[in-house]
Structures are given as structure tokens and as C-alpha cells.
Amino acid sequence: MRNTNRTRLPIMTAALVAISTVANAADCPAVTIEDDHGLTGEFPNQFELVEFESAADCTLVFSENPDIASLNARIQGNGELAAVASRLPSEPLIVAPQSQFGIYGGVLDVLSNATEAGSSDVLSLRHVNLVRFSSDIQQIVPDVAKSWSWNDDYTQLTFELREGHRWSDGEPFNSDDVVFWFNDIVLNSDIYESTPSTWVWDGSPATVEAIDATTVRITTPQPAPGLLSRFAISFIQPFQPKHFLGQFMDRHNADAAALRAEHGFETEADAINFYYGGSDWKDVPSPLLKDPERAAAMPHAVVPTLETYITINDSTTGRRMVANPYFHMVDTAGNQLPYINELNEEYVPEKEVRNLRVVNGEVDYKMQNLFLEDFPLYKGNEGNGDYSVHLTPSLGQTVYYAFNVDDPEFGDVFNDVRFRQAMSYAIDRDEVLDLVYLGQGEPIQATPAEPGTVAFLDDSHTQNAIEFDPAKANALLDEMGLADSDGDGVREFNGTPLSFQMLFANQGGPIKLHELVRGYWADVGVSLTQREVSSDDYRSKGLAGELTITSWKHDKRSAPAIAQNPYRFVPPFGDRWSPGTGYDWANWHQSGGAEGSEPPADVKRLYELTEQFQAVEIGSEASNVLGKEIADIHARNLWQIGVVGNSILPVVTKNTLHNFAPFAVASYDYYWALPFRSYQWFLTE
Numbered sequence: 243m244r245n246t247n248r249t250r251l252p253i254m255t256a257a258l259v260a261i262s263t264v265a266n267a268a269d270c271p272a273v274t275i276e277d278d279h280g281l282t283g284e285f286p287n288q289f290e291l292v293e294f295e296s297a298a299d300c301t302l303v304f305s306e307n308p309d310i311a312s313l314n315a316r317i318q319g320n321g322e323l324a325a326v327a328s329r330l331p332s333e334p335l336i337v338a339p340q341s342q343f344g345i346y347g348g349v350l351d352v353l354s355n356a357t358e359a360g361s362s363d364v365l366s367l368r369h370v371n372l373v374r375f376s377s378d379i380q381q382i383v384p385d386v387a388k389s390w391s392w393n394d395d396y397t398q399l400t401f402e403l404r405e406g407h408r409w410s411d412g413e414p415f416n417s418d419d420v421v422f423w424f425n426d427i428v429l430n431s432d433i434y435e436s437t438p439s440t441w442v443w444d445g446s447p448a449t450v451e452a453i454d455a456t457t458v459r460i461t462t463p464q465p466a467p468g469l470l471s472r473f474a475i476s477f478i479q480p481f482q483p484k485h486f487l488g489q490f491m492d493r494h495n496a497d498a499a500a501l502r503a504e505h506g507f508e509t510e511a512d513a514i515n516f517y518y519g520g521s522d523w524k525d526v527p528s529p530l531l532k533d534p535e536r537a538a539a540m541p542h543a544v545v546p547t548l549e550t551y552i553t554i555n556d557s558t559t560g561r562r563m564v565a566n567p568y569f570h571m572v573d574t575a576g577n578q579l580p581y582i583n584e585l586n587e588e589y590v591p592e593k594e595v596r597n598l599r600v601v602n603g604e605v606d607y608k609m610q611n612l613f614l615e616d617f618p619l620y621k622g623n624e625g626n627g628d629y630s631v632h633l634t635p636s637l638g639q640t641v642y643y644a645f646n647v648d649d650p651e652f653g654d655v656f657n658d659v660r661f662r663q664a665m666s667y668a669i670d671r672d673e674v675l676d677l678v679y680l681g682q683g684e685p686i687q688a689t690p691a692e693p694g695t696v697a698f699l700d701d702s703h704t705q706n707a708i709e710f711d712p713a714k715a716n717a718l719l720d721e722m723g724l725a726d727s728d729g730d731g732v733r734e735f736n737g738t739p740l741s742f743q744m745l746f747a748n749q750g751g752p753i754k755l756h757e758l759v760r761g762y763w764a765d766v767g768v769s770l771t772q773r774e775v776s777s778d779d780y781r782s783k784g785l786a787g788e789l790t791i792t793s794w795k796h797d798k799r800s801a802p803a804i805a806q807n808p809y810r811f812v813p814p815f816g817d818r819w820s821p822g823t824g825y826d827w828a829n830w831h832q833s834g835g836a837e838g839s840e841p842p843a844d845v846k847r848l849y850e851l852t853e854q855f856q857a858v859e860i861g862s863e864a865s866n867v868l869g870k871e872i873a874d875i876h877a878r879n880l881w882q883i884g885v886v887g888n889s890i891l892p893v894v895t896k897n898t899l900h901n902f903a904p905f906a907v908a909s910y911d912y913y914w915a916l917p918f919r920s921y922q923w924f925l926t927e
Contacts, residue, residue: 270300273574276341285383286376289336302576307346309583313564316554319542320411323567326578331404333388335571337922340901343573344581344924351606353596356589357527359777360749363610364587366914368551372401372473375917379906382474386548396467403456408568409546413485417452422484424450432511440807465857468805475802475913483546487514517545530556550580550921560588571921581924593748603627606896609908613752615678617892632893637909638797640887641751642688644823646790655735662880664718666707668766671885678755679889688796688884690811690876695801698869706877715766726767733767741769742790747780750794784821794820800911805860811852811872815881823881844875898926
């Protein structure tokens with residue numbers, strides 16, 4: 243068996259530091275990242291309990307938040323608490339704080355755009371998974387699982403869970419909860435009309451089995467070496483509480499029908515979706531928002547969780563969450579985490595209002611949907627707002643533009659690569675870099691993978707058609723026969739002006755960028771009217787094929803992301819959160835030619851290459867050969883037009899927030915704050 247606790251992705255460092263031993267320590271040393279007392283473990287800044295106690299020659303004694311009983315009392319359905327040692331796993335994860343042991347208490351005030359818009363950053367503050375990335379994003383480390391191993395051909399991934407781990411209601415968590423998530427939810431046609439493609443290889447789904455109470459094995463029909471990365475970066479949590487959701491299912495509870503009737507659920511799916519939302523995305527409205535009266539009558543208002551915090555209030559204006567009294571981590575002094583008592587998430591859809599809240603010092607932490615164009619505003623108000631702005635390297639912030647190749651009126655224009663090339667040449671990326679990104683970044687073309695995280699991209703991909711050349715753009719449009727016959731400055735196609743409406747959401751990119759692009763395209767005879775809509779509206783129209791132009795940040799392309807799910811390689815070159823183009827091609831492929839429209843040869847080849855790409859290790863010679871051909875096809879066709887990449891993003895934190903360390907990267911690809919250990923942050927007045 244491969245022990246991939248010691249395996250790195252290509253971007254990871256190779257060295258491991260041996261555990262040092264402190265002999266005859268009377269008490270456990272106060273290990274922090276800034277003062278490790280000579281203690282380093284197999285993984286950076288964290289230990290397993292036996293590992294820590296052996297290295298420190300001590301026995302860790304556990305302590306709890308003095309407010310935890312009152313916080314627990316606010317969690318609907320929870321009973322009285324036992325002692326902290328009984329609530330923790332017998333093998334808790336030991337975490338070294340950044341600089342000091344925290345002070346319990348306080349409320350972390352955060353902002354999102356809306357319930358399901360710009361909220362993933364807040365979700366990442368409370369998120370857990372089987373594994374995660376280390377804070378230097380150089381390796382995958384344990385989280386809910388304490389270890390993992392592969393078989394020789396990467397078709398079986400086995401996880402070891404923590405004995406004695408409990409859900410937020412105190413009920414045991416074990417391998418059955420992982421099997422339940424997959425067999426009873428993912429493979430349940432009443433929940434998912436078809437098995438999500440994420441869990442299907444070569445037409446067949448994975449299998450998940452419990453070897454024993456703490457050992458679970460995932461088997462895939464073909465090699466899937468990127469699967470571990472999926473759990474490290476994804477919002478999808480591969481476990482659900484069987485004891486709670488299973489009580490509504492006939493196969494798990496002989497009295498399920500009566501229970502469903504008692505709470506007004508007609509079917510099993512109705513009951514599961516009331517809590518689960520019919521989606522792996524955990525920021526869908528909770529029962530507290532969907533049906534507060536019913537939620538109040540349920541055994542639990544929200545489904546029990548393993549996360550750092552659990553929702554206790556949910557409305558159209560925000561959410562309130564309190565610390566999970568059964569959270570599985572402690573610091574190196576034995577204090578159960580998290581230190582902060584509550585998260586208060588407010589929804590503010592208007593960018594200007596969010597910025598005002600930030601500069602007034604009303605926000606303790608904010609990363610997602612802060613744009614570099616507003617850095618002077620943030621920096622100029624640091625003192626007044628008593629906060630700090632951290633300029634942070636980013637990934638996945640390259641905004642792209644794509645034309646709807648399925649458009650019934652202009653599809654012939656949009657399917658001509660000369661049009662897409664012309665629109666790229668028309669953009670003055672140097673001016674955009676100065677005016678929108680304050681000179682921080684570089685002009686770059688959209689590519690199917692994130693430059694700098696893979697070896698198969700070169701200048702022929704990143705610099706393809708990015709020079710500002712309006713003459714070349716005009717020549718290509720003239721060559722297509724798109725003339726301005728009436729002299730009004732707008733070209734026509736079959737007598738119809740090339741005048742389009744572009745809808746955009748402020749979450750998808752800087753508004754000033756869209757305004758500049760509108761002007762550049764107008765200069766070559768393509769007219770745009772632009773209108774801002776909500777993220778939900780934008781996405782629903784995009785997925786329905788109703789957007790003429792799509793534009794969003796080009797995330798989920800880094801090496802870990804494409805290793806586990808390279809969906810941006812193939813049509814529609816996006817997902818439900820960032821709709822793309824070529825949905826008819828995707829339907830044709832998914833239906834075996836029964837639906838949609840037959841794609842060109844290059845698109846068919848992409849499907850073949852992507853299938854092969856997923857079966858080899860990212861960074862290997864085979865991976866790079868396949869990746870280069872994929873990138874060549876994208877460069878040849880230019881389905882998405884990029885503008886500026888390698889930019890930096892502002893991250894804002896109040897000066898009363900402690901144990902915060904500047905992030906290695908600001909990126910959805912590593913799931914925002916997840917690698918950066920927010921559970922050991924703490925607040926002071």
C-alpha cells in the first residue's frame with residue numbers, strides 16, 4: 243500500500259522534519275508556530291496526540307471554553323454536556339497556535355453578498371474535511387481523518403478516522419457516516435436525478451465501504467490519483483450523520499414513515515432535502531430560513547455537523563453560528579478549539595456598502611470580493627477603522643470573457659475563432675493593469691490551467707493574442723464580412739447590429755474592468771450595454787443559456803484543482819457557479835449524441851484527453867504531455883478571453899483579531915481561509 247501521508251503534489255516541498263524529543267518535561271511545553279520549543283511533527287504545525295505526548299514527554303490535560311455550556315444550550319436539540327475529555331475524540335488533532343494561546347469568547351463579524359453569493363469565504367472559516375492543505379499550501383495534512391493510504395494503482399484510497407469522534411449533537415461519528423453519505427445520498431436517485439459526475443469514472447460511480455468503525459475505503463473504476471486533493475480543497479464533505487438523516491429512511495428506521503408524517507414530510511427525499519438542501523453546497527438556506535416554523539418543531543433545527551461552528555439563526559439578512567462543543571481539535575496546551583465563541587455573518591449585496599462597513603471598522607475579517615482597485619480606499623482608512631490590509635498573492639483571479647456559441651442569432655459569429663481573436667486584440671491590457679489592478683499583475687490569456695502551478699504551459703498559451711492591436715482586430719472583423727454599412731459605428735451581421743447586452747455580477751470581477759472592455763470593443767464596432775444583476779440571477783441565466791456573454795474569475799484551475807476534477811478543460815468550461823459556453827456540445831457528449839449539437843473535432847479530442855489526464859498523477863511526464871495538448875487546443879480556439887493574471891488581493895483583518903498570519907495565497911482553489919487555521923484565531927477588545 244502507498245502511504246501518501248508522505249506524498250506531495252508537484253508544487254510541494256520534498257523534506258519532512260523528524261520529530262524532536264524533549265526529555266523529562268514535567269509539563270507540556272507551550273508550543274506555538276513562533277516558538278516550537280524544538281518540537282516538530284510529521285506535518286507542519288500540528289500533531290497527533292500520541293506523537294505530541296511522546297515528543298514532549300508529557301501528558302496533555304484538556305480544558306474547555308468556560309462559555310461552552312451556554313453556547314451548547316443555544317443549539318436546538320443538544321442535551322447537557324459531559325466533561326470535555328469525553329466530548330473529544332480519544333485521538334484529537336493537536337494544533338500549534340500562531341503566536342500565543344488564545345482568549346476564549348467574542349463574536350467574529352463577517353460579510354457576504356447573500357445566502358449563496360460571496361459566502362464561501364465565511365463557509366471556509368467553519369469548514370472541515372477528511373484532509374486539508376497546510377498553511378504554506380505545500381502539502382496535504384490530516385483533519386477529520388488522521389491518516390490515509392493508496393493502493394499501487396490509485397484505485398483505492400483508504401482513510402483512518404479518529405476513534406471517539408462525535409457529531410455536534412454528541413452522537414458518535416464513524417465510517418458508517420461516510421458510507422451513508424455516498425450510498426444513501428450521492429447514489430440516491432430521489433436526491434440526485436443522476437449521480438454527480440464528480441463521483442463517476444468512465445461511466446461508473448465509485449464505491450465506498452466501511453472496513454471497520456474507523457476505516458473507510460473509496461474504490462474508483464479507474465485510477466484517480468487526484469482524489470485526495472478533492473477532499474483537501476472541496477466544499478463537499480464526504481460524511482453525513484446517519485443517526486439523524488437516516489431516521490427518515492425506511493431502510494434505516496422501521497418507524498421512519500410515522501416520523502415523516504409527524505413532521506409533514508411526504509417522502510424520504512423531502513425530509514433529507516429539508517436539511518441537506520439537495521446539494522453538497524452547505525451554504526444553501528438552512529431549515530431556519532426555508533421554514534422556521536417547521537424547523538422549530540424538529541429534533542434539530544439544522545443537521546448536526548463536524549464543523550467548527552453550527553448555525554443557530556438564519557434569515558434573509560444573515561446567519562449566526564456558535565462553536566461546536568464537540569469540535570475535534572485542541573491547542574498544544576490542551577484547550578479545546580475554537581477560541582472564538584460565535585460567527586456573525588451579514589448579507590450586504592452592494593459593493594459600496596460592503597466597502598463602507600470595512601473602512602468603518604465593522605468587519606473583523608474579509609477576503610472574498612475585495613478588489614485591488616479599492617486598495618487605496620482600504621489603506622487610507624486603516625487607522626480610522628483600526629484594521630490592517632494584507633496584500634496577498636492570488637490564484638484564479640484572471641477575469642475571462644466568453645461568447646455564447648449556442649446563441650440562436652449570433653452563434654455563427656461567436657463560433658468563428660477570428661471574432662474571438664479580434665475581441666482579445668481589442669483589449670488594452672496594459673491600461674487595465676494600471677487602472678484596475680494598480681500595476682500589480684501581468685497581461686495574460688485565459689488558459690485551462692493556472693500558470694505557475696503546472697509545467698505544461700508556456701508563452702504560446704499565456705501570451706496568445708494578448709497584444710493590444712485594434713488594427714488587427716478590425717482586419718479580422720472585416721475579413722469576416724462584419725461591416726458597418728450605415729456608418730453608426732456598430733458593425734452588422736446579416737443586417738443585425740453587433741450590439742449585445744452583457745449581464746454581470748459584482749462577485750465575478752471588478753466593475754471598472756467591464757466598463758473598460760465595453761469601451762475597447764466599441765472602438766472596433768462591437769457595442770455592449772451592461773447591467774449588474776445578483777450572482778443568483780447571473781448564474782441561473784447562464785446555466786439556461788440565456789447570457790450572450792459570460793464573465794467570471796477563472797478559478798479552480800490550479801494543480802490540486804485540475805488533479806481532482808479538470809472540468810474547465812471541456813465544455814461548458816465552467817460550472818454552476820461560473821457558467822461558461824458550449825452547453826449544447828456538453829449535452830451532446832453526456833447524452834452520447836442523443837441531445838445537443840455535435841461539437842467540432844477539437845472539442846471531441848478534449849474529452850478524450852481529459853479522461854486520460856484524470857488517470858495519471860499531476861506533474862508526471864504523462865500528465866504534462868496530455869496537459870500541453872489540451873492547452874494547445876484551447877489556445878487555438880480561444881473560447882475564453884483572459885485579461886490580467888498573477889495579481890494580488892487585499893485581505894482585511896481588525897487589529898483586535900490575533901493569531902492571524904498573512905495568507906500564502908488568496909484563492910478559492912485552496913478553499914479561501916481553510917488552510918490558514920481560523921479556529922486558532924482569537925479576539926480582544
